[in-house]
Amino acid sequence: MQNFWFSAALLPEGWAKSVRVAVDGAGLIAAITADAPAQPDDSRHGVLLPGMGNLHSHAFQRGMAGLAEVRGDSTDSFWTWRDTMYRFVDRLDPDALAAIAALAYIEMLEAGFTRVGEFHYLHHDLTGAPYAARGAMAAALAAAADESGIALTLLPVFYATADFGGVPANPAQRRFINSLDSYAALHDASRTGIAGLDDSRIGIAPHSLRAVTPEQLRALLPLAAPVHIHIAEQQREVDACLAWSGARPVEWLLANAPVDADWCLVHATHITPAERIGLIASGAVAGLCPVTEANLGDGIFPARDFVAEGGRWGIGSDSNVAIDMAEELRTLEYGQRLLHQSRNLLGGAHASTGAGLFAGALAGGQQALHGTGFTVGAPADFVTLAADHPAFVGRDGDSLFDALVFSGRRDLIDGVWRRGRQVVAAGRHVARDSVTARYLAVMRKVLAG
Incomplete structure (x- = not known):
């Protein structure tokens, strides 16, 4: 004792x-x-x-921090950044992933994060074929979590298509792609790979509405919880979803999936007041990543009204361009101040804005990662x-x-x-x-x- x-x-x-x-x-x-x-x-x-929960991380991206900060020939956006990311992942094997993730995880601990939600989509070898040990990349993440000591909620990603309507994946996405059957095998291998870690959890992560069909999404849900999904991060994504379905991404998800307190909608940046109200009513967590969202030029989540109306939210370091709990909270509040030209907007029921930010992120992180309180x-x-x-x-x-x-x-x-x-x-x-x-x-x- x-x-x-x-x-x-x-x-x-x-x-x-x-x-x-x-x-x-x-x-x-x-x-x-x-x-x-x-x-x-x-x-x-x-x-x-x-300890705080970091509800959204792509650990391997810590290794490319700063590599996409050079202006290209066209207007830079999330989509040009993604091209840089695709080139970077083609250089990574399990040993490299373990080394990069270990550094990211110790930096998270130094910043006050004690559990991480790893949104893990780099599954296959350089050719796009499964590793002989199907969960080799998940095992690399487990080794990094074990070495650092951080608690791990592993979220193996299901990625099948390149865009809405079942557009076939492109060659740059070959290391991410699974069928439902191969994903089930991968998920089982991932569960086994983290079984020896204290306090580990495993959920599922349909990558986005771009990357799964409605039928695939329904088939995935019985496998595990929590359920994390990228959604409405970019305006181009919203426009493409409207063209495909006649509905916006969050609108479509709330109408077609059993979204509840086991879900985390990552980013949800571009939402209407009606979508905001629906998200709050579902009990799901909005997974906000303010530093990455600013770095990628995503936009600003309507946090002032979401918090005032009782929405649940947490923070994640996402691309890990910087790993700093306080900076995530500060960037979230400062974005709202710039947007609304006012101060002290996200304290909720707390007189202290800092206390309200910490409390909101703590509760949302615990919920989204199936963590525990003190x-x-x-x-x-x-x-x-x-x-x-x-x-x-x-x-x-x-x-x-x-x-x-x-x-x-x-x-x-x-x-x-x-x-x-x-x-x-x-x-x-x-x-x-x-x-x-x-x-x-x-x-x-x-x-x-």
Whole structure:
């Protein structure tokens, strides 16, 4: 049994002072006691926050961060960025994926994320054929999660078509493509590949309405939950969906699929008020990735009204061009400020905007990833703040979140524990040196290829 003492802790019921937490030998929370004096053998810390869920990641894209920031001959957009991504994936094998994902995952932990939803679509070898071990790429992700210590919700992606109406996939997508039967086998192999990880989950991810037919979508749903899907990220996607079906993407999905609290609609950027109301009523989570959405020029989600009306949402690092929990929350709020020419828009019921942002993302991430909160019986996943950081002077309670989100960087997070094991100390992951060295060696080969 380990015992921790915190000067303050954010518990499900709110802030508490002088909190003792007992963690059993399996890394699960055995007891939480507020207003408790520290005991001689306690590990003593300042402020505890529950670990955050990162609900949308493509880990391999960490390796291409910055490679698409050169203007092309035509207008640059998500679609030209996608061409760069297609060229990059043709250089990756399981070993390269494991090295890139390991670095991405330790950076997530250093940023305060303790669980990641890996939206995993790079399945096959360079020819597009399944690996001899069908789940080889999923196993690479599992190895990265094991090495870093992050909790993994694996979301194997079903990708079958290039556009609405069953347009055949193009050669650049060959490493992603499956039939329903081959996907079922891949999903089984992926489930086996992550079975040895503590607290792992597996769901399904129909890539998008562009990439699956209605019949395929219906056939996929019995396999697992949660269900994550890209949707309405780009205006071109909305226009193509209207031409195909006469309905917008979110409108079509809500009318033709059993969308509920087990679903996460990733991006949902371009939605009408009616679609917004329908999404809220479904209980699904809107998976927002503000830094990537800004980087790709996607657009701005109508978060002000969505939050005010009780919508559920979480944050993801998506393309991993930057991995920073606070920056995702700050970018989300600042986008709304620019759009509406007003301030402090996403705090919800909280007077503190930072506290409201953190609470919304925490709840949405737990729901979308089938994670657990900081409660007795749950894994001991938590973050401690750097109490002596200048940004925190004179702050306590919710004002700590305002400092964390708006006036600091990643150095405001001091320690991170996953299942009771410290994986980040003094802001640095315990395996950073070895993981970085391997990443550098791999990426030199990848980029020289």
